[in-house]
Amino acid sequence: MRVVVIGATGNIGTSVLAALTADAKVTSIAAVARRPAESADPKVEGHALDVTRDDLDRVMEGGDAVICLSWLIQPSRDLERVRATNVDGSRRVFEAAGRVGVPAMLYSSSVGAYSPGPKDRAVDESWPTDGIATSFYSRHKAEVERILDRFQAEHDEMRVVRMRPALVFKREAASEIRRLFAGPFLPSPLVRRRLIPVVPKSDRLRFQAVHSLDVGEAFRLAVHAPVRGAFNLAADPVLDGDELGRLLGARPSRVHPGLLRAAADVAWRLRLQPSPPGWVDMALGVPIMSTVRARDELGWTPRHSSRDALLELLDGLRDGAGAGTPRLAPRAGGRFRAGEVRSGIGAREG
Numbered sequence: 001m002r003v004v005v006i007g008a009t010g011n012i013g014t015s016v017l018a019a020l021t022a023d024a025k026v027t028s029i030a031a032v033a034r035r036p037a038e039s040a041d042p043k044v045e046g047h048a049l050d051v052t053r054d055d056l057d058r059v060m061e062g063g064d065a066v067i068c069l070s071w072l073i074q075p076s077r078d079l080e081r082v083r084a085t086n087v088d089g090s091r092r093v094f095e096a097a098g099r100v101g102v103p104a105m106l107y108s109s110s111v112g113a114y115s116p117g118p119k120d121r122a123v124d125e126s127w128p129t130d131g132i133a134t135s136f137y138s139r140h141k142a143e144v145e146r147i148l149d150r151f152q153a154e155h156d157e158m159r160v161v162r163m164r165p166a167l168v169f170k171r172e173a174a175s176e177i178r179r180l181f182a183g184p185f186l187p188s189p190l191v192r193r194r195l196i197p198v199v200p201k202s203d204r205l206r207f208q209a210v211h212s213l214d215v216g217e218a219f220r221l222a223v224h225a226p227v228r229g230a231f232n233l234a235a236d237p238v239l240d241g242d243e244l245g246r247l248l249g250a251r252p253s254r255v256h257p258g259l260l261r262a263a264a265d266v267a268w269r270l271r272l273q274p275s276p277p278g279w280v281d282m283a284l285g286v287p288i289m290s291t292v293r294a295r296d297e298l299g300w301t302p303r304h305s306s307r308d309a310l311l312e313l314l315d316g317l318r319d320g321a322g323a324g325t326p327r328l329a330p331r332a333g334g335r336f337r338a339g340e341v342r343s344g345i346g347a348r349e350g
Contacts, residue, residue: 002028003223004060004102006051006093007069009033009325011173012108012165015216016067017044023220030059032070037325051089056096065104065223068093073180076274076346079136086140087147094151097158104159106222107148109230111166111208113141117287119206124290125164125230132285135278161222165215166208166234166289169309172323173212174316175330183273183345184337191317193248200260201241201252204284208234211304211312221298232289235302235309247307257284274346 003020007013008031020026021041029044031037036046047059051070060066070093072085090107097105112135115128131142145162152160169177178186210233218233237243241252257280265277294300304312315321322330333340343349 001026001064001223002030002062004030004032004063004066005069006032006056006066007071007108008046009035009037010069010071010327011168011170011176011212012215013069014172014323014325014328015170015212016069016219017216018213019216019220020223025224026220030063032056032059033326035326051092052084056093057100060096060100060102063097063100063102065106066093066097066102067106067108067219067223069108071108073137074274074346075343075348076136076276077344078348081349082136083140087143090144091147094148098151098155102158104161104223105151105155106161106163106219107144108219109145109148109162109164110137110141111164111232111234111286111289112138112282113145113164114286114289116285119204119288121288122290123287125232125293127287132278132282135282136276137279138282138286159226159228161227162230163215163218163222164230164232164289165218166210166232166306168212168215169209169313170212171312171316171321172328174313175320175322175332176328177313178317179274179333179340181273181275181279183275184333184340185272186317188317188320191314193311193314196248196250198253199241199244199248199250200255201245202255202257202260202284204257205255205260206238206240206288207283207286208238208289209306209309210235210302211309214300214302214304217303218294218298218300221300225298227297231294231298231300232291233294233300233302234289234291235304235306237306238288239306239310243307247310260284268346271345276346 032047072082113129115130129145131138245252261280
């Protein structure tokens, strides 16, 4: 079996490659990225391609499945650039797979695609995917879901699968996650559990997480299983102020959601961090997801709890952890993070 992985060097991409390289049924993997990383595994072929402009047909020819993971979160102040990859680039991947006739198309969507929903119960994959209007990430995910709806209707012969993971963490992605969301001014050595005395608590500040390696395993299972449609991916338990307090030994302190958003907005406008306040709106808005379908139809069981995934991330942030790909490299932001500062804190790619 030959699998094409578009966006193979990031948080999820490296975990997908790990799952596929360990699978004896997968004999060839085309790892596609703008800046591919070399692999010691003989069945992995690196391809330097940009989904916004390069010919994708050739790399997909002879493929049994395509996994589309390509996505930009930064530069968040250049939404035209980000949308070109997220929306137009995803469309180009789907169209190329359709032209070549690849039997299976697997896409990484997100909990962020969902419309506002409940935090006191779990919803299944039928919940509307119209996104959160004030979040560009959510809008883009929702728009790609509509593109994939049309693509699926036009290519009934193709098996189309979309994964909707919760927040995805692993230690090796810590440096990338810091660059994308916290920016260059986060003092990494101070990210220690014993130095976090208080955590915010709010009725709607409840979220789910999943370990990146478990997401990679879900994609591997879906490559082989005769499944179609959407699958929610999340681990237990749901994380909220009380749970975070127990996990970190911190005191939950009730905070008005408006204050959280205002703080994010001020830090964004002052270019102290690269994440616009729409991320807070999305965190407060999206529903809690049920993972019954993934467990029943894929046979997927996460090996890591949400607590494990979050603690790995925090420890990785403290240690400046990363991996050997351009996106996950610990020093991708330059010496003393100078490249991140020169990028304008989300104004252009660092």
